[in-house]
Amino acid sequence: xxxxxxxxxxxxxxxxxxxxxxxxxxxxxxxxxxxxxxxxxxxxxxxxxxxxxxxxxxxxxxxxxxxxxxxxxxxxxxxxxxxxxxxxxxxxxxxxxxxxxxxxxxxxxxxxxxxxxxxxxxxxxxxxxxxxxxxxxxxxxxxxxxxxxxxxxxxxxxxxxxxxxxxxxxxxxxxxxxxxxxxxxxxxxxxxxxxxxxxxxxxxxxxxxxxxxxxxxxxxxxxxxxxxxxxxxxxxxxxxxxxxxxxxxxxxxxxxxxxxxxxxxxxxxxxxxxxxxxxxxxxxxxxxxxxxxxxxxxxxxxxxxxxxxxxxxxxxxxxxxxxxxxxxxxxxxxxxxxxxxxxxxxxxxxxxxxxxxxxxxxxxxxxxxxxxxxxxxxxxxxxxxxxxxxxxxxxxxxxxxxxxxxxxxxxxxxxxx
Amino acid sequence: xxxxxxxxxxxxxxxxxxxxxxxxxxxxxxxxxxxxxxxxxxxxxxxxxxxxxxxxxxxxxxxxxxxxxxxxxxxxxxxxxxxxxxxxxxxxxxxxxxxxxxxxxxxxxxxxxxxxxxxxxxxxxxxxxxxxxxxxxxxxxxxxxxxxxx
Numbered sequence: 001x002x003x004x005x006x007x008x009x010x011x012x013x014x015x016x017x018x019x020x021x022x023x024x025x026x027x028x029x030x031x032x033x034x035x036x037x038x039x040x041x042x043x044x045x046x047x048x049x050x051x052x053x054x055x056x057x058x059x060x061x062x063x064x065x066x067x068x069x070x071x072x073x074x075x076x077x078x079x080x081x082x083x084x085x086x087x088x089x090x091x092x093x094x095x096x097x098x099x100x101x102x103x104x105x106x107x108x109x110x111x112x113x114x115x116x117x118x119x120x121x122x123x124x125x126x127x128x129x130x131x132x133x134x135x136x137x138x139x140x141x142x143x144x145x146x147x148x149x150x151x152x153x154x155x156x157x158x159x160x161x162x163x164x165x166x167x168x169x170x171x172x173x174x175x176x177x178x179x180x181x182x183x184x185x186x187x188x189x190x191x192x193x194x195x196x197x198x199x200x201x202x203x204x205x206x207x208x209x210x211x212x213x214x215x216x217x218x219x220x221x222x223x224x225x226x227x228x229x230x231x232x233x234x235x236x237x238x239x240x241x242x243x244x245x246x247x248x249x250x251x252x253x254x255x256x257x258x259x260x261x262x263x264x265x266x267x268x269x270x271x272x273x274x275x276x277x278x279x280x281x282x283x284x285x286x287x288x289x290x291x292x293x294x295x296x297x298x299x300x301x302x303x304x305x306x307x308x309x310x311x312x313x314x315x316x317x318x319x320x321x322x323x324x325x326x327x328x329x330x331x332x333x334x335x336x337x338x339x340x341x342x343x344x345x346x347x348x349x350x351x352x353x354x355x356x357x358x359x360x361x362x363x364x365x366x367x368x369x370x371x372x373x374x375x376x377x378x379x380x381x382x383x384x385x386x387x388x389x390x391x392x393x394x395x396x397x398x399x400x401x402x403x404x405x406x407x408x409x410x411x412x413x414x415x416x417x
Numbered sequence: 418x419x420x421x422x423x424x425x426x427x428x429x430x431x432x433x434x435x436x437x438x439x440x441x442x443x444x445x446x447x448x449x450x451x452x453x454x455x456x457x458x459x460x461x462x463x464x465x466x467x468x469x470x471x472x473x474x475x476x477x478x479x480x481x482x483x484x485x486x487x488x489x490x491x492x493x494x495x496x497x498x499x500x501x502x503x504x505x506x507x508x509x510x511x512x513x514x515x516x517x518x519x520x521x522x523x524x525x526x527x528x529x530x531x532x533x534x535x536x537x538x539x540x541x542x543x544x545x546x547x548x549x550x551x552x553x554x555x556x557x558x559x560x561x562x563x564x565x566x567x
Contacts, residue, residue: 354482356456360424360540372456386457386480415425416433416483 008399009322012315014307020396022047022303033366036401041186041214041345041392042370043236046300050240053299054292065291066265066282080291083298084281090301091212091231092222093248100254100281101289104245105213106136108232109180111247111284112209113140115260116230117178120207123149125177128206130155130163130192131382132185135375137211141180155181157382161188161337168197176206183215187376187388188337189320189345191215198228207253213237213245217304217394218343219313223248235293240300244293254280261286312395316344319393323402330409336383345392347374350409353416355389361415362389365408367401424536424543425483432487437494438476445474447560451553453545458485462493462553470501475554482546484537489550491530501558507531508551515544 020026025045028035037045057079063072065080081096088096102108117140121127127141131154145152153171156164163181172179179201184191198208209230215221217238223231230249236242249257259266259277263286268276277283304312323346327333336347350358355371362369370390373380380387391405442448445463452459458481465474475493480486496504510526513519517538521528537547 356482356543356546357425357484360543377457380457386459416430 009318012318012395013311014315014395016315016396016398019307020398022049023396024048024051026396030366030368031364033364036365036367036397036404038391038393038397038401038405039368039370040217040394040397041237041374041390043242044217044239044394045396046239046241046296047303049303050296050299054241054296057292057295062291064288076291079298080289080294083294083301086298086301087233087246088248090221090305091216091233091248092224094224095251097279097281098248098251098254099246100249100284101244101246101294102284103243103290104234104236105211105232105247108230108245108247109136109209109211110140111260112180112230112232112249113144115257115284116207116253117141117144118148119256119258121148121150121177124175125150126153126171126173126175127151128153128155128168128171128176128179128181128201130181131157132161132163132188132190132376132379133180133182134186134211134213135377136213137180137182138378150177151175154378157190157379161185161190161339162341163190163192163197165193165196169200172200172204172206174205176201176204178207178209180209180211182211182213183221184212184218184343185337185376185379186214186345187374187379187390188339188347189342189392190337190339191219191341191343193341194228195226198226202227214343217312218309218316220309229253235297235300238297238300239303240297241290241293243290244297249280251280254284257283259283259286263287307395315395316393319397319399319402320344320346322399323391323393323405326402326406327409330406330413332413333409336385336388344394345390347388347390348409349385349388350413350416353412355387357416358389358409358412361412362405362408365404365411367405367408369405424540426533426536428530428533429483429487432490433483436477436486436490438490438497439478440476441478442474442476445476447557449553449557451479451549451556453481453485453549455545456482458482458546458549460485460489460550460553462489462550462557464496464554464557466501466558472496472499472501472504477550477553481549484534484543484546485549488534488547489553491533492550492554495529495531496554503527504558505555508555511551512548514538515547 063076065077085096155168201208207229213234216233232247235244266286332351334349359371442463447464460479463476475496477489515537521532
């Protein structure tokens with residue numbers, strides 16, 4: 001007999017209940033109600049496999065990486081580099097040396113801005129971003145432009161939340177040095193046509209950096225097929241710990257770039273007069289890295305691969321469709337962002353209730369959603385709202401949880417009307 | 418202690434829907450702009466203070482959540498007719514109450530209706546919402562520039 005969830009949406013290719021058992025945090029109660037975690041675009045929960053792997057590493061295998069000539073350090077270094085290989089494979093990178101670990105996407109974008117940007121972008125040059133970027137993919141470019149006298153151009157979006165590609169074509173020109181856009185918008189869920197964006201930028205002679213913070217947990221990424229120059233990611237958005245993330249960079253580009261943070265580990269030789277630097281990726285990984293977090297990231301990738309990222313994306317899409325249907329039926333609710341290509345998140349606005357009040361009411365029902373501007377104030381301004389509430393889904397969510405979300409939103413409307 | 422811990426009480430919801438003194442005061446002697454960059458709550462508070470240091474009129478305009486709006490609304494109602502020094506004392510007590518440092522049922526205070534907001538202490542992320550209007554009013558009295566809370 002089919003269970004309730006399969007009656008509501010197409011049956012997933014994996015056992016959601018079994019998967020939920022892998023995530024210890026999901027079995028808790030909040031305000032006496034079962035936790036319904038729908039803030040996955042902000043950060044994701046960790047499966048027991050990741051937690052256990054890090055525990056084992058910390059209790060049995062921990063040592064410094066890349067410097068000790070003793071067993072523990074050698075083993076630690078080997079595991080650390082295995083995680084780099086897993087990340088490279090996960091993104092379809094040709095070699096693991098093209099994966100640089102940073103604290104997350106924010107630092108990865110700053111690395112590109114400070115290292116590549118300061119060397120190759122000058123006065124009068126142009127950088128293109130879009131109107132639906134996270135502040136992390138806006139502010140570093142503003143700072144760079146201010147410093148260098150470069151010009152920041154912005155691809156507009158239509159009412160549905162899709163980039164206006166004709167405008168992008170117009171913005172591209174001989175002065176364009178870099179295009180930096182997200183793969184998936186964290187505020188609206190829009191999946192951008194990055195393959196086309198990359199091809200056109202290359203035709204114009206520009207490099208391309210893709211902010212992949214929101215895409216890597218939900219869809220198959222192939223940086224070789226995309227042909228992007230940089231692709232960033234955040235571990236904590238893909239079921240790994242916080243404090244780890246990084247970027248893919250084409251080796252031919254990375255090799256031309258100066259160090260961003262300097263110190264130990266990234267040098268070949270240091271005299272008091274001059275230092276010479278390691279090749280990538282070491283050139284960009286000064287200091288002792290977050291070792292356990294890297295091991296955790298490797299385990300999270302194994303976990304995602306075991307389920308299958310395509311199957312994950314398919315199931316999440318059916319949750320999106322189901323949730324969109326439910327929320328569209330609520331009078332007075334406006335969904336912000338209705339792109340044809342969308343990841344599994346729903347940003348919404350109620351006439352009578354401010355997003356922060358919505359969050360508090362939903363929390364009383366055990367439902368965790370985000371309310372605010374999602375670090376995307378220019379996006380909010382574009383749609384004429386101060387903030388939105390956002391429910392973002394993962395493969396561990398169930399259609400019943402979206403029923404509960406809709407009921408709680410109705411309660412909200414009743415309270416504030 | 419027998420105060421109501423519920424956050425969204427009827428009075429708060431009513432002040433949100435129909436805020437008092439929700440208007441600009443053209444000839445205000447004091448005004449200030451308050452903004453919370455974290456959530457976008459944005460208000461301007463106007464005060465008219467006479468030669469005797471009495472707040473003769475208080476008003477506010479802007480947008481934000483139910484907590485910030487109802488708090489600003491109740492604040493303007495409370496401030497009218499108060500001496501500036503007294504307003505500062507009440508702000509201090511209000512601030513301590515929402516932080517959980519003052520128990521309005523036990524500790525001496527002049528909070529009156531403002532006790533409604535005692536439940537805020539159970540919601541640490543909302544304390545800034547309840548105090549934004551107050552911070553802005555005090556900034557107006559201090560004649561300081563725009564203020565932000567986050």
